[in-house]
Amino acid sequence: MRITGTGHASMRIDTAAGSILCDPWVNPAYFASWFPFPDNSQLDWETLGDVDYLYVSHLHRDHFDAEHLKRFISKKATVLLPEYPTSQLEDELRELGFTSFLRTRSDEVHELDGGLKVMIQALISPTDGPIGDSSLWVEYDGVRVLNQNDARPTDLQRFNELGHVHAHMLQFSGAIWYPMVYELPENAKTAFGKQKRERQFDRTWRYIDDLKADFVFPIAGPPCFLDDTLWQFNDIHGDEGNIFPDQSVFLSEYAKVGGTNAVVQLPGSVTVLSEGGTKQTTEHPMPVDEFFANKAAHLEEMRERKAPVIAAEKASWRHPEIDVLGALKKQIEPLLEESIYMAKGVGGPVRFDLTDSFGPDGEIVESIVVDFPGKQVRPYADEKVRYRFKTGRALIEHLIFIGEGDWVNSLFLSCRFSAARIGQYNEFVYAFFKCLSEERLQYAEGWYDEHEKAVDAEDIQFDDWTVQRRCPHLKADLSRFGIVEGNQLTCQLHGWKFDLPSGRCLTSVGHKIRASKTES
Numbered sequence: 001m002r003i004t005g006t007g008h009a010s011m012r013i014d015t016a017a018g019s020i021l022c023d024p025w026v027n028p029a030y031f032a033s034w035f036p037f038p039d040n041s042q043l044d045w046e047t048l049g050d051v052d053y054l055y056v057s058h059l060h061r062d063h064f065d066a067e068h069l070k071r072f073i074s075k076k077a078t079v080l081l082p083e084y085p086t087s088q089l090e091d092e093l094r095e096l097g098f099t100s101f102l103r104t105r106s107d108e109v110h111e112l113d114g115g116l117k118v119m120i121q122a123l124i125s126p127t128d129g130p131i132g133d134s135s136l137w138v139e140y141d142g143v144r145v146l147n148q149n150d151a152r153p154t155d156l157q158r159f160n161e162l163g164h165v166h167a168h169m170l171q172f173s174g175a176i177w178y179p180m181v182y183e184l185p186e187n188a189k190t191a192f193g194k195q196k197r198e199r200q201f202d203r204t205w206r207y208i209d210d211l212k213a214d215f216v217f218p219i220a221g222p223p224c225f226l227d228d229t230l231w232q233f234n235d236i237h238g239d240e241g242n243i244f245p246d247q248s249v250f251l252s253e254y255a256k257v258g259g260t261n262a263v264v265q266l267p268g269s270v271t272v273l274s275e276g277g278t279k280q281t282t283e284h285p286m287p288v289d290e291f292f293a294n295k296a297a298h299l300e301e302m303r304e305r306k307a308p309v310i311a312a313e314k315a316s317w318r319h320p321e322i323d324v325l326g327a328l329k330k331q332i333e334p335l336l337e338e339s340i341y342m343a344k345g346v347g348g349p350v351r352f353d354l355t356d357s358f359g360p361d362g363e364i365v366e367s368i369v370v371d372f373p374g375k376q377v378r379p380y381a382d383e384k385v386r387y388r389f390k391t392g393r394a395l396i397e398h399l400i401f402i403g404e405g406d407w408v409n410s411l412f413l414s415c416r417f418s419a420a421r422i423g424q425y426n427e428f429v430y431a432f433f434k435c436l437s438e439e440r441l442q443y444a445e446g447w448y449d450e451h452e453k454a455v456d457a458e459d460i461q462f463d464d465w466t467v468q469r470r471c472p473h474l475k476a477d478l479s480r481f482g483i484v485e486g487n488q489l490t491c492q493l494h495g496w497k498f499d500l501p502s503g504r505c506l507t508s509v510g511h512k513i514r515a516s517k518t519e520s
């Protein structure tokens, strides 16, 4: 089996029974904020795109690059489709010209021609990616590979059941806007960022330990930010609160916990797994250490080269003729009317301050409130709000212009905004703004409804505490992911904390945990 690194979370897997290209991403994503790093635009995509199978793990734009798929990927390729609740991924791929689809069933092995076996595990909660994230397991001739991608299953048991995995590809770096966009004192931001960075690594170690593969490939690594207003998010400034550590940092952190089996691929690196998957040899286009030692220079060079791309994108965002308030009323009010769980979960007004720039800086020209209790979109009325976002009016104009139904997969991941909130993190705010279409809203509401009603009666024991087995967030098994220190439980899957005496979730609104002091 041969694995070619094609940048970020992308790879091409070649076997004698066929080739699979995963998540090819080259063009900038999220309002031209994210670029793949190291740069992969110079690869021979005509050849790489001539494949038997295409796997797009999910619809996030750093995995689903419509322009690139359209131009370079063979339309003869059969798409290995995760089992998602909505048909959006298939619909979008059909629109790009793909016609052959294998609709997999989650957690079921599918045998393809020539003895190639695949299994896709689909995660489908409203907080998994853009309502859906997935991992791909591949077996050929006794060699097994898991491309876990940036999916966060509660555990890797299903893959372990299928036999020892030889190569494990997984995310290790940040892919979110927290805490950078929050309006916080710098020292608090650094402290939160540091915690987040540590948590990301802890989660990665846990997954690695769960699977115990022969080789670990750190992928879905940090993007790079080439626009001047976002340049500070690149991890080159010695900021210990930066949530985007790169593969070279992964190597040193992994070594600290005793990890010796990492394989870092640059775009164009080729790894051959041999001897039943227990041996690997990798050839790189240039020495990996040397590449990362010159990271700042590579970024500067990319910044200059890609500046016209960013300028061209920016030129397409403004649509001043759009009545933003009117358009948002039309799009969002019917959804507010139908939303029970998410509207209740948000529980207050959310304010958008719109500026005359392409981000949070500049003059505020309009302030709009999405009033969840009042089920209304209206002008801001000098009131207390639950969350406040500040971003460029042009970005909202563009979202309306393209009919965007998922603001997480466009505005929020762009990091071209600032945020302030009263109280804790509220997952429902972001869940709602990724459901700005009837289909998505109905699905998410149904999901919350089922989970609200689900009775999770099983308890487990920690030293002094009896606690419900499943995490109130996304059902992680707390006998594996839970750590109790004093009166506080941390679920290591996403780092949520709970105060055991009161059961209160310290990380997000709602999500109470059942816990009682064990009698001794």
Ligand code: FES
Residues within 6 Å of the ligand: 471, 472, 473, 474, 475, 476, 491, 492, 493, 494, 495, 496
């Ligand atoms: S499942 Fe997310 S913190 Fe527990």
